[in-house]
Amino acid sequence: DAKTTQPNSMESNEEExxxxxxxxxxxxxxxxxxxxxxxxxxxxxxxxxGLTSNVNNRMASxxxxxxxKSSTLIxxxxxxxxxxxxxxxxxxxxxxxxxxxxxxxxxxxxxx
Amino acid sequence: xxxxxxxxxxxxxxxxxxKSIKCEQNLGHDxxxxxxxxxxxxxKIMFSYNNKELIINETVPNRFSPKSPDKAxxxxxxxxxxxxxxxxxxxxxxxxxxxxxxAQYFGPGTRLLVL
Numbered sequence: 323d324a325k326t327t328q329p330n331s332m333e334s335n336e337e338e339x340x341x342x343x344x345x346x347x348x349x350x351x352x353x354x355x356x357x358x359x360x361x362x363x364x365x366x367x368x369x370x371x372g373l374t375s376n377v378n379n380r381m382a383s384x385x386x387x388x389x390x391k392s393s394t395l396i397x398x399x400x401x402x403x404x405x406x407x408x409x410x411x412x413x414x415x416x417x418x419x420x421x422x423x424x425x426x427x428x429x430x431x432x433x434x
Numbered sequence: 435x436x437x438x439x440x441x442x443x444x445x446x447x448x449x450x451x452x453k454s455i456k457c458e459q460n461l462g463h464d465x466x467x468x469x470x471x472x473x474x475x476x477x478k479i480m481f482s483y484n485n486k487e488l489i490i491n492e493t494v495p496n497r498f499s500p501k502s503p504d505k506a507x508x509x510x511x512x513x514x515x516x517x518x519x520x521x522x523x524x525x526x527x528x529x530x531x532x533x534x535x536x537a538q539y540f541g542p543g544t545r546l547l548v549l
Contacts, residue, residue: 354534365438365524365540366477373534407475415534419490420465422538424477 326410331429334400342395342428344410349390352415356422357384357395359406366409366424369395373415405432437461438541440525446547447515455510455544457525465489466508467526467538468500477524483508515548522546 327345334340346355357369370377370384372393377384383396397404407427438459447453459466467490468480482490486502497513512519525541 352534356537358538360477363543365526365543366538368537368539371535371537413534417534420467420482420484420528420530420536420538421479421490421492422469423479426476 326412326425328408328410328425328428330426331431333431333433334397334404336402336432336434337399340397340400340404340430340432342397342408342410342430343392344394345392346410346412347391349412350414353412354415355384355386355390355393356411356413357382358409358411358422358424359404360409360427361403361406369408371413400430400432402432402434405430438525438527438539440523440541440544442544443542444545444547446549448549449515449517451515452511452513453515453546454512455523455525455546457508457510457541459506459525459527459539461527461529461539463527463529463539464505465528465530466502466505467528468508468510469524469526469540471522471524471543473521480523481508481510512546517548520546520548 356371358366360366372384385394409427441456465484467482471477481500483502499511502508522543526538528538
């Protein structure tokens with residue numbers, strides 16, 4: 323499985339946009355880019371995923387570089403409730419196991 | 435309505451005991467998983483079941499035995515508990531197991547402490 327690299331931690335101010343980067347230089351053509359987050363004392367929560375095009379949903383936006391070697395999760399207006407560990411995960415389109423391989427993620431702190 | 439539920443939420447027990455954790459999903463999904471999150475917050479897949487059949491066993495000791503009585507339930511039984519089994523165990527489910535798309539939905543976790 324291709325690996326992802328994320329900063330260990332980031333800080334943001336409340337109500338400002340947050341851009342969480344992820345590098346995946348060894349991504350293959352069939353790998354989907356997934357983002358999950360884990361709020362304190364809770365289970366991981368699906369945020370968004372994409373393959374080649376940018377994606378938007380009610381939680382966030384996902385911007386994927388043209389060469390697909392990196393992506394950015396965008397929270398448009400951070401709230402205190404967005405403080406969590408954010409995981410960028412690659413899943414192969416040919417996978418038949420469904421497993422998610424979690425790295426260390428990025429711990430996002432949101433300051434009031 | 436809770437999509438993926440686990441019981442119990444907390445479990446404190448002595449070394450050598452046998453315990454079970456239950457998981458239920460009401461999402462109509464075909465695939466269920468168990469993940470373990472250790473004290474360093476590292477999350478790792480343990481098992482995956484699709485339509486009640488085992489898909490993944492990620493080199494988990496034989497003391498751990500998952501059981502899926504039906505597609506909506508995946509229970510985890512642990513024999514002869516050891517100190518190193520102390521962790522948070524998360525159950526998850528997804529609609530399909532194959533392919534790269536599709537979200538997994540996680541339960542709230544069971545915090546196991548072995549004394």
